[in-house]
Amino acid sequence: MLRGNPTATSTVGRPGTAPGVATPAAAQENGEQKVRIDTGVIWRITRLGLQYRWLSAFTVIAIIVSVAFQLWIPTILGHAVDNARALATGEAASYDAARHALILTAILLVIVSVLRGLGAMVHTNLSEIIAQKVAFDLRMQFYEKLQRQSFKYHDRAHVGDLMTLGILDIEFVRQFYPGGIFRTVFIIVLVIVGAYMLLSADLVLGLVGMSFVPFVAWRAVVTRIKLRVLWNDIQERLAILTRAMEENLGGIRVVRAFAAQDHEIRKFEAISDDSLTRINQAISVRVRNDVVIQYAFLLSWAGMLWFGGLRVIDGTLTLGQLTAFLAFMGLMMNPVRQLGFVVNSYARASSSGERVFETLDMVPDIQDKPNAKPVRLSTKTLRFENVYFGFRGERFLEDITFEAGPGHTIGIVGPPGSGKSTIAHLVPRFYDVTGGRVTIDGQDIRDVTLESLRHSVSVVQQDTFLFTTTVFENVAYSDPSVPQEAVEQATGRAQLDNYIKRLPGGYDTVVGERGVSLSGGQRQRMSIARSVMLHPAILIFDDSTAAIDAATENRIRAALKDVMKDTTVIIISHRLSSLMNCNEILFIDKGRIIERGSHGELLKQGGRYHDLYELQIKPSQELGEKYSIKAMVGAPDDGAVAGGQSP
Amino acid sequence: MTTRTETTPELPPRLTPAEAVKRRRAAALARRTQGEQVFGVTFDGRVFSRFISFLKPYRRQLIIAILAVLAATGSSLAFPILVRFGIDHAISAGGDRRLLAIIVGILAGFVTLNFLFTWVQDLVVARVAQKLLFDLRGAMYAHLQRVSLSFMDKTEVGRLMSRLQGDVASLQEFLETSVYAIGDLVTLLGITVVLLIFDWRLGVLCLAVVPSLFLVRIVWLPFAKKAFLRARVTSSIMHGALNENVNGVRVVQGAVRERVNLEFYDELTKDNLQAQLWATKIGQVLIPIVDLLTGGALAVVIVVGGTWVLHDELEIGVMVMFILYVQRFFEPIRALTMHYNVLQRAMASGQRIFEVLDVPVDVKDKPGALVMKDIDPSIEFKNVTFGYYKDQPVLKGISFKVKPGETVALVGPTGSGKTSCTALLHRFYDIWEGQILVGGHDVRDVTQESLGHQVAMVLQDPYLFSGTVYDNIRYNKDSATREQVETAATAVGAHEFILKLPQGYDTVLEQRGGNLSLGQRQLVSFARAIVADAKILVLDEATASIDSYTEMQIQRALKTLLEGRTGVVIAHRLATIRGADRIIVLQDGMIIEEGRHDQLMDKRGLYARLYSLNYSSFDDIPDDLVKQAVSSMKTGT
Missing domain, CATH: 3.40.50.300 (P-loop containing nucleotide triphosphate hydrolases)
Structure with missing residues (x-):
């Protein structure tokens, strides 16, 4: 795959598609075939997970529950700040009442924290179960497919390539469930519920706080496409590197016999440098994306302090509410930081998934006919009739x-x-x-x-x-x-x-x-x-x-x-x-x-x-006549002579 | 099919397929666990310090990276402090819009700084990490080009490949996560410092929950260690089974083993599934615990800090700041704990990588070794004693001379030392005693490279590399012209079939030259030796696997190849043996006869006896027959 091919340009143009939420309908409506392959792969991987219907449903429920508790925490923290200022603002009648409120808030916080933790544990666990089960299925299918493929297929396939498929590519697909799709669900739920809470509390502040979201979504899509192309390219180069190493080690005696070590090292370095250049490109893309996303997020965070601060000064917002807003943004910090991984996970899964599915979809050219019966043997006669x-x-x-x-x-x-x-x-x-x-x-x-x-x-x-x-x-x-x-x-x-x-x-x-x-x-x-x-x-x-x-x-x-x-x-x-x-x-x-x-x-x-x-036959017979065999070997009954019977 | 039943009746109970599978699985598990257990160490100082030595060339980048990490973390630590000033001085105290604007401006400045430094940090660290991996792989590869052949003889390619790839890849994971781990550590430290500075009493109270995390870790660790190890071992067994099935797929299909294998693989994959799920569960247990601790620390801030605020002993901004910090404090701790698995794996991989790098290079150029040029192509073995294992000499005081232009055939039964002779001529190994002279120079006094250019070698197995036919014939002689390549191919009779290939000389060969027949590969490897244009040729003739047609062609090519060169041939074929100027008969590491074919036949010694057994190759003669021949020779029958 070359950079800047039609896939890259045409998918960028698709508006408003957050990573991973590409629905099948969206994929089908999109005219261009190349685009469909990409989203098709992601959707197919997703569907493999969805076949574990109950597990998937429970995962999503656990995510929602966990997010609900998580989003409750900033509100509680805001309450705590307001409680602490209750005497100063005159909200609390007495010190004892204020202190009592503080303790209640703290207890609630501990409970909610633990519940959130349990929810998070359950949903990461569930998504991992799905991932491992899908990986299990893929591994079995892959294994079965390979051993059923005809000799024609294996004559052409490289063992190293097949192993990469079976180990690395399936692993990347597996990582897509916890790291890609369910992470996306988590982030989306977090952003949507969070946005609703922020916007319903204060429209302007909410808009400021959420201003980074569209930007992040756009970056994620663009980067994903770039990375996917790069990953395909890198994978191909690494496969070449693998083959070169394998051949060198297998033929080490030839290498030594021709004193070709330096030649071989140069050859290796050329391929190696080539791969490294590409990997560095991918790193640049990934890193730029990561930091830009984080920057956008932190700027909205600073904006929040400005607008929120003004509201508090105006008296339309309590300090506690501002704290809640800021703490809420603090919660978002890690998910946003991990967005890079999520994006990467999509890129890897779609390029790896494509290769895995390509292999799984191949129909072995030698198969049983639908109505094939076991062979019936009688005289065991084998006939070749005008075979081409x-x-x-x-x-x-x-x-x-x-x-x-x-x-x-x-x-x-x-x-x-x-x-x-x-x-x-x-x-x-x-x-x-x-x-x-x-x-x-x-x-x-x-x-x-x-x-x-x-x-x-x-x-x-x-x-x-x-x-x-x-x-x-x-x-x-x-x-x-x-x-x-x-x-x-x-x-x-x-x-x-x-x-x-x-x-x-x-x-x-x-x-x-x-x-x-x-x-x-x-x-x-x-x-x-x-x-x-x-x-x-x-x-x-x-x-x-x-x-x-x-x-x-x-x-x-x-x-x-x-x-x-x-x-x-x-x-x-x-x-x-x-x-x-x-x-x-x-x-x-x-x-x-x-x-x-x-x-x-x-x-x-x-x-x-x-x-x-x-x-x-002739030469050895002649020799046999010239130099009498029996005379040389000794015992005449030792029949280890060509054509003779064994002792 | 009918005969299948005839053996069954009086035999002991058969294993059911399921039992057989179970037995095999247990054996595989035991073998692999043993191999992995050795590497179950979390931290190994030596491995770590050797990593560091690989980092030396990147000192500048590392300093930049460390400074960037400090700056990025420092600037992000400033955010809550600015919030605190904003609240205490601009917002709550009556409200100072201008001051708030200034503070938010400064905050935006820090955010920008953080952005830039993070960029530098991530970019530099990720690139150095990748470069390091490629360096490690390159170092291993380069080292393997030089290590003693006895190591390469013993170690399969697959095992080395798993080090060059699998182990390097698991280091990559480690290096990638350590970028974040470093950031996490600095964050932890920074937060601790800031908290203690702003209010040490509240700081101490908050951080009081941290030690309990260490207690949790102590309980958790043994379980985790076991779970992670098991996950790794089961993965490696599973991948091993896949590898074998792919390699042996032709046998699998021929034996109709698909169903049994699938069952077996199903068991292994299920084992792995269970192990992985258990490892995940063990890892995830920490989440609610960390949440509990975070909640606890925040509760301390709320109750204690809040009370102090009520008492006006603490500014509200500081309380908010504490909340913002504590929120960020525990996530890195959890992340760091999870790095444990990665670290363990990285240490194991590092150990395996350095194990390869530590394989000794036995055969080295002497300082100031001579570069051989325009030598007189003679060979002399003087009293050479050599063996692969201590106290087990394979060659026992061998002496012989080969004059320039002479062709000598080495013959003798398996294990007589023929192959060792040729390997020593090329200095694949160093001898124990005696001297080997090539062109009058001791092979230990000249550079290995120049020796390699003087002595060309054609191995029994014609090994071809992927690439075009042209590339294969030219091989490392980059100076060879197309004409030279074609002349060489013509000389050995390969030109004709090469032209018939789809793209002639530019036809890309499949894996190991799969699209050529064995005889054709042999001819290409002959042409390669001609292009190398060495004055001495060492040839290990292929045994019986070539058919008579190609044999004629090869015999002709061999003649061309040996013309004007000094040749040492491990000969199997009658024609080759008879065509040699001299035959040296080796037995049990000693020369027992020497001479031309007819001379030796008339002598009626071992050569004549072995020859008359009419085996396709001397190597095939069963031991007992050789012994018989030797003893009958000794007794003089």
């Missing part, structure tokens, strides 16, 4: 057709970027096809529920994420309530149990960010164990053994044999030895199947597959 896939103008898959089943394993091979992984990601609907269809036992996967689909399909990823929790919970991720034995069985099959048993806490060892870290191969085996736990009907290995040596891979394959017997399996790999035994192998290049057939058939074709075979 592409996005952002790029085409990744073209006319892919194949059929896989428990007795018909499919292997997929091809250069990087050819679309192999995309095929894997289409089956559990991480992405949706853009043409053709994918069916399981004849049902289009877009017609069944996502949950049932993903329960029946499992993709073993190339690089898997470890959660900061125990090994047990990481393996049993899909179902934390499974028994220990099931987890051990899965890790055993993935050839990971020996490693886990050697960890200090065995299965209760915490891994992940704040725990023990695993190597690439161990993570891949963890990923395999996770998928095996699910007992999926369709199991897809997405280049998931790249970091695992051939011998271990063979042992894993052997251990999975009984599981895979009844499962539809697709193996995507760069390593031909991983998929040579598949019933059908697809060679993919640039999103198309260019060769297909069994290993033997493909070799006979003498095409790309054949070339790849020459490159990968």
Whole structure:
């Protein structure tokens, strides 16, 4: 957002709108769309609070009660002054009577003070309850929204940005209830009731006392708009700063390797200074607003002493009444001083709220159809029928057709970027096809529920994420309530149990960010164990053994044999030895199947597959012949040779 | 799906999902509380004094700010005094309109002064506070560029980020409120002084209620401390859970864990909700108490002061003045009490920030370190012993030489010390014993920067920064021309695919180069090394994750890269190993074999044995097989 955009100019022109009292009607009547977004956000935040109808009502009642007691205090103080002068003015008959009146006034004052305090406690508490409840709702919605968003969304979103949204922006929205909207209600009630009391007591004095109000309202509106624009801008810059820091720390070895520390510090400082300049601008705006508002207020206060003093001299006003007026203004002092915060709170809430709502309103592009049914499995046949896939103008898959089943394993091979992984990601609907269809036992996967689909399909990823929790919970991720034995069985099959048993806490060892870290191969085996736990009907290995040596891979394959017997399996790999035994192998290049057939058939074709075979398998076989393997390793039954079976 | 039931019958009772969630929540809570409890201190003198040291560059601004605070507070304290004179001398005593006009004029003058000084005060303090935050963040960032890599190895990025951001942000809150806190304190002091001056007896009586506020505080504090701490801990757990879910969202969706996670998050968020509400309640309890005390003090003014006025012992104006002052007296006290939470948080954050700043910088330039230029690109390790932990050497007395232009491949099983060798060449760590010479200079005698310009490094994981492809290839060599960048890209065979990107060299890369394939990223990082134009190249070859197509391309690029350079390569691929001029076989921190591929194969030593196991990389060979090979070698079979 740039400064001085249409939002700023057009909203200034709207007359008489005090901050936060923008009604929905007012928002809708306003023609210009940009204006509506702004007030729309504030109104939407307000409405979220209003859904707690009783709490909101009680808050407002508590505010009114508290304000009533608060405004009673200056009157009592005025009475006290008049009581003290009662002998001099001849109002009191005797010293005793005057003193008696003083004591009664003092007792009343203490009672009213405490009642005001209780009222204030109740209304701040209530508004905080509303705020926390709304924050709770937003957090839950935000969390749910993020975890339901498709891969397409997460491919583009920065983790740092999402965290800022989830932590800071929701926090700013939360602060809006006690610091923005209810504070506004409080101030408005205070000003209106106060103005009524002042004006009904003395019209001129009341007008003098209230003369700062229109000015303050005007300043508040103007500043709010300026600050909102600035805040948006600052937020964007800080996000850039965050990313720069994150990247630098993540790539610290590269930075050091190129002796680029100074380069990195310069880069950081440039972004940092840029943000600071903007923040300083926001500070200037805020501070100017704060002090000008306070100045206007204090000038009306001085005016009060002048006009009030004249009245007392004229005898149309008692000294007590003047004291009451002055004390009343004293009460206003703090709320007026806090107006700056209130204004800031509006600015922050509307810019933060806009971002939060933008995320919450996004409809995940992959969802259950309204009448989706759980998938019905019979033969577990997976079919790709003339599948096309592409996005952002790029085409990744073209006319892919194949059929896989428990007795018909499919292997997929091809250069990087050819679309192999995309095929894997289409089956559990991480992405949706853009043409053709994918069916399981004849049902289009877009017609069944996502949950049932993903329960029946499992993709073993190339690089898997470890959660900061125990090994047990990481393996049993899909179902934390499974028994220990099931987890051990899965890790055993993935050839990971020996490693886990050697960890200090065995299965209760915490891994992940704040725990023990695993190597690439161990993570891949963890990923395999996770998928095996699910007992999926369709199991897809997405280049998931790249970091695992051939011998271990063979042992894993052997251990999975009984599981895979009844499962539809697709193996995507760069390593031909991983998929040579598949019933059908697809060679993919640039999103198309260019060769297909069994290993033997493909070799006979003498095409790309054949070339790849020459490159990968041949050299080591030659070497094996030249330097007799058995002679070197010793025991002939130690079968840790590529292609051999595990001991 | 059918197999799911087969394991269930004879097993111990399963945890219900709710129980599992409960168990995990308790564990998370215990872990975080432990971490936070350490920081439960309200005030730490050392933290505070280090803050002050960061304020030093702003001494002038601070003096201005303090003077402004004093002037602003002083002028605002004058208001009630002027009211008092107005009442006693211009209003009540018969009425003197001219005097009243003068007094109101003076009052307006003070109001204006107050306005100006407040402006200066707020502006200067807010700006210095912001600058201070940026300074702190900048200092941490700059320090992290220099701290020992062993610290960076151990600490995750997320944790450091939370210090660079979260902790700095909570200091911001502290600094913002302290502006007002300072004003509040001066106000309190000023009012006390004025009250005692004008009528010390009434002043003492009024202020007599203040100590009871301290009593209240003593009772209140332990509750507050606990409540605030709990609120903080539950927040941090909640945010941690969100963070993990965002990072692991692909696994979450693949495992259909959304519902379980939402339940778990619901529990954590509810915990936080309860804790926050309780903390608010604890905080708000003070409101009616302060009101009671204010009312009490005003009651004293009314009864005692009023009686004295009745007796004509006190002027009515003074009584009014007392009322106006007392009204303003207690609000700052309450505000100050509420600053407690902010202060506590700030101290914890400050501690964490200074913890980062205190991480030692192990590797430093010697005073007067040499700037290396035009060296003869030779490398020599002389009896090098080194380890990451005391008494656990990783390299044990290693010696070898690399002649200018020679390419040496380091091979050996995981943990044999290959990576340490390359890291030491770059002086990422300092060695325990021995000497490492680059171009005849001990690496400890030259500046790290010039060493970095002589030795380029290509890491296993091709790390790219956000920005354009061009920026990434050029990286910190600002002097590199577009032509140089394109030549480098062409040399490694990256030019073609870069041109195919939407904006060619100006295509902005996504996070970590997400819009490039792994092989493409590798090539870009090669081009980066060529542009850096160092005479010595250290390369940690990627293990098995690259496919055969890119592999051919990479092999070609590697050749170009090593041409005319001295190379030390941690090699995994057969082609690379065989192409090296010499192979050094490391095992358990020692060199056990050296020579060309065919020489080593004929020797039938460890290299030949490991090689014949046919693993995709030596790193993957299981320990037991290595042991077996070693022992069979020793026994001479």
